[in-house]
Amino acid sequence: MIKVGVFGANGRVGKLIIDDLKLTSDISLSSVYVRNSLNFTIDPSILVTTDIQSFLNGCDIVIDFSLPDACEILLEECLKIPKPLVIGTTGLNTHQLNLLKQASEKMPVLYATNMSLGVALLNKLVYQASAALDGFNIEIVEMHHKHKKDAPSGTALTLGESAARGRGLDLDKVRVSGRDGNIGERSEDEIAVMAIRGGDIVGRHTVGFYNDGEFIELNHTATSRNTFSKGAIRAATWLADKEAGLYSISDCLEV
Numbered sequence: 001m002i003k004v005g006v007f008g009a010n011g012r013v014g015k016l017i018i019d020d021l022k023l024t025s026d027i028s029l030s031s032v033y034v035r036n037s038l039n040f041t042i043d044p045s046i047l048v049t050t051d052i053q054s055f056l057n058g059c060d061i062v063i064d065f066s067l068p069d070a071c072e073i074l075l076e077e078c079l080k081i082p083k084p085l086v087i088g089t090t091g092l093n094t095h096q097l098n099l100l101k102q103a104s105e106k107m108p109v110l111y112a113t114n115m116s117l118g119v120a121l122l123n124k125l126v127y128q129a130s131a132a133l134d135g136f137n138i139e140i141v142e143m144h145h146k147h148k149k150d151a152p153s154g155t156a157l158t159l160g161e162s163a164a165r166g167r168g169l170d171l172d173k174v175r176v177s178g179r180d181g182n183i184g185e186r187s188e189d190e191i192a193v194m195a196i197r198g199g200d201i202v203g204r205h206t207v208g209f210y211n212d213g214e215f216i217e218l219n220h221t222a223t224s225r226n227t228f229s230k231g232a233i234r235a236a237t238w239l240a241d242k243e244a245g246l247y248s249i250s251d252c253l254e255v
């Protein structure tokens with residue numbers, strides 16, 4: 001039995017992971033880290049703690065869906081107490097991404113900005129389309145619920161990276177994430193990554209390839225947040241016995 005520690009347990013996804021772990025037979029919840037207290041009741045056999053070291057010692061693998069600053073604290077602690085890590089938190093800055101890479105030298109780390117099978121495939125399709133559709137303008141639009149804090153979404157940025165890679169470009173050099181005022185004509189290579197926020201949208205990503213006379217749009221819509229919680233549990237089951245290294249969701253799903 002793989003014992004899971006959930007980091008970000010009070011959150012929209014964290015709580016679902018705890019619920020979904022009740023339905024599995026080979027992997028189960030053993031510890032939960034909270035800043036203050038847990039907002040819901042849980043089986044008394046589960047360790048609920050504000051002490052991160054006890055939390056890490058109480059599990060075989062950690063699933064993290066929190067916020068960037070919290071994820072940073074987790075990564076720093078894991079450098080002292082290594083644990084396989086499934087990280088779903090998005091909006092990580094350069095320092096936090098470097099910490100994640102550093103951690104992956106000591107333990108297996110699977111980092112995925114989107115845990116769904118559909119988006120894993122979408123990234124492959126976007127790479128192929130970007131390479132094949134020479135001269136088409138690439139524009140990415142993501143839509144999420146009003147509570148989401150980071151923008152553009154981690155998924156949209158990953159899709160942007162796939163598109164840029166298809167053309168041998170560096171997304172950081174060609175990304176446009178806002179247009180306003182007298183901005184002039186669109187440049188050939190720019191890749192737009194735009195964000196819409198509202199209501200309870202779970203997550204929708206559209207990658208459009210636009211040319212004179214035709215356009216094609218590849219779209220993925222998550223209709224349930226359980227897609228992410230179940231995807232993260234599937235990733236944890238896969239990662240638990242792996243060697244140290246940085247893994248992607250495609251490694252786990254073999255798409």
Ligand SMILES: NC(=O)C1=CN([C@@H]2O[C@H](COP(=O)(O)OP(=O)(O)OC[C@H]3O[C@@H](n4cnc5c(N)ncnc54)[C@H](OP(=O)(O)O)[C@@H]3O)[C@@H](O)[C@H]2O)C=CC1
Pocket residue numbers: 007008009010011012013014034035036037065066067068069070087088089090091112113114115116150154228
């Ligand atoms: N990779 C993927 O497939 C997906 C990724 N995400 C990403 O996962 C993350 C979480 O999303 P979501 O569940 O909607 O967010 P929520 O805001 O609902 O949850 C965030 C959680 O992080 C905890 N947290 C915040 N700060 C700290 C801290 N300093 N120390 C410890 N815990 C902390 C919060 O705890 P508390 O309640 O105590 O404040 C809360 O439980 C986001 O980055 C989101 O973009 C979301 C969906 C899918």
Ligand SMILES: O=C(O)C1=N[C@H](C(=O)O)C[C@H](O)C1
Pocket residue numbers: 090113114144148149152153154155156202203204
């Ligand atoms: O915050 C969310 O909700 C989501 N975040 C992830 C992201 O930033 O890409 C994945 C998903 O789209 C939902």
